[in-house]
Amino acid sequence: ILRRDDVEHGKAFKDNKNLNNVTVEEFKSEYDLLKRFLQIILNYPVILTFNGDDFDVPYIYFRALRLGFSPDELPFEIKYRETKYLAGIHIDLYKFFFNRAVRNYAFEGKYSEYNLDSVASALLGVSKIKIDTIVTFLTEEKLAEYNYRDAELTLDLTTFEKELTWKLVILFARMSRMGIEELTRTEISTWIKNLYYWEHRRRGLLIPLKEEILARAAQTKSSAIIKGKGYKGAVVIDPPAGIFFNIVVLDFASLYPSVIRNWNLSYETVDYEGCVKKEEIRDETGEVLHFVCMDKPGITAVITGLLRDFRVKIYKKKAKKADISPDLKAYYDVVQRAMKVFINATYGVFGAENFPLYAPAMAESVTALGRFVITNTVKKAREMGLRVLYGDTDSLFLYNPPKEKLDEVISWVKKTFKLDLEIDKVYKLVAFSGLKKNYLGVYSDGKVELKGMLAKKRNTPEFVK
Known part of the structure; x- marks a missing residue:
């Protein structure tokens, strides 16, 4: 997370039960934070997001350009309503769970709304961290907790019930003779x-x-x-x-x-x-x-x-x-x-x-x-x-x-x-x-x-x- 003088730190990270066994890295500049982020994701052949096509990845991409990164340093390609991860595969789970056939038949209509909180609550029994202000004004400790829970839910939606979602994606890809990225977006x-x-x-x-x-x-x-x-x-x-x-x-x-x-x-x-x-x-x-x-x-x-x-x-x-x-x-x-x-x-x-x-x-x-x-x-x-x-x-x-x-x-x-x-x-x-x-x-x-x-x-x- 980014250290900022205009927000409080909050209690120590180790004292937050939702951050147990979590390593929180703090940076003084946004440039260094993004540089570290890019180093980490390049170690993974698959990245998971929830609405990453329309928000997370484009925001990170254009923010990085504004901070002085060159397009060649960024492992993303921004397209209309889709973002490619050039070093591997990018799966936007929002679009997969938004698929009506997936919702009605694979998950038996257990969720009726498509945001992360609704889908996770229905399938995992766990919800997002509730906040009473906008993200910008959260303490550093609360921001770390909030972001970690979002990332954890996104991963768990792929791995719950012995990797049910991931196995479904692979099976659908084999049955339809399609690539994983195209399949999860159509x-x-x-x-x-x-x-x-x-x-x-x-x-x-x-x-x-x-x-x-x-x-x-x-x-x-x-x-x-x-x-x-x-x-x-x-x-x-x-x-x-x-x-x-x-x-x-x-x-x-x-x-x-x-x-x-x-x-x-x-x-x-x-x-x-x-x-x-x-x-x-x-x-x-x-x-x-x-x-x-x-x-x-x-x-x-x-x-x-x-x-x-x-x-x-x-x-x-x-x-x-x-x-x-x-x-x-x-x-x-x-x-x-x-x-x-x-x-x-x-x-x-x-x-x-x-x-x-x-x-x-x-x-x-x-x-x-x-x-x-x-x-x-x-x-x-x-x-x-x-x-x-x-x-x-x-x-x-x-x-x-x-x-x-x-x-x-x-x-x-x-x-x-x-x-x-x-x-x-x-x-x-x-x-x-x-x-x-x-x-x-x-x-x-x-x-x-x-x-x-x-x-x-x-x-x-x-x-x-």
Whole structure:
């Protein structure tokens, strides 16, 4: 840190419990401080920051230039919204955790805001040092404590749970065939695009233009319920308001990826006229929306099906085994989480207009078949005498179901659709508010699970919290 005459030193560094085993170096000039900083980081092949692209690195770079350093002395290259570490790799964790697919699937939506304090509090259970003034006016001891905690949180977000984040980054890079720096700064649509482009080249196939795909796969026939969407999405069964005991939640294992695999859905197979063997794609009302070519396996069906089967049949099962070491169990869990991110995003990107392989007819086919499966499963369950309280996308909430009836409906789904329906959760009780995606579930051990009932947002009044 920089010694300054206009701020107090505070208590001795060694007397601060948060600075135990920390060596604090003090400098009389900012030039010497930056020179020492550059000496230290050059010993590391990877540097981690949190919002370093937009603040830390550009600030250090231009401050160093102003103090007399030459550009050749600085191991950074400043680009638009990105900074390169010329001596190795620079990972900006803010951009990685900001990725919605990473947040929702890899970390199960545990954080809702993307600043360092929110992400660290949610994933590590540790927050930033709270200060009651601006950083400029902190004592030297408090400044050292504040900065060290920020650096510690940034590192811990990469290494917690046996280096979970780092392992995810490496796995994503391998699956998408991308470099680490590019991967951590881009959305999952770019990862998937890169994977599909690589597969086209591996097979010696031309990568089609978006216009070529849209020439035959642009038409959608369903009306979107959500404003701004080009086609109808998932089916949701409205829940009743009230408290219900002994609720069993049935879940379709990777419903959309399984639909893509089973029905051979791909941008080049849906509505392809030059086809011999065609199968109709019907929605929940029985209306024919599209047809799919079954002459040969579609690229999307093969890739998605492969990732889905490896995750569900191998890694997810291994991650739940009790007779393996904790380290191996954690490894399998990381792999299945990484695959979950990819396969759950595959369907969505084909319905996004900015995706190079944009195929709305294919995306509509996926959701239509999903609704077809859910609607018919609900109908069958009710014919068996089961009471379906609530359904959302790929899950059904059943009220006090007999075990033999559960086994019967699971077997029926497997036989009829070749899909895996499994018991996901068993609640002692569930309190439904009457709104979609809004309920409270209590497990037999007393653990409480909240869905949609958020009260910890910044703009929530204290009395509501």
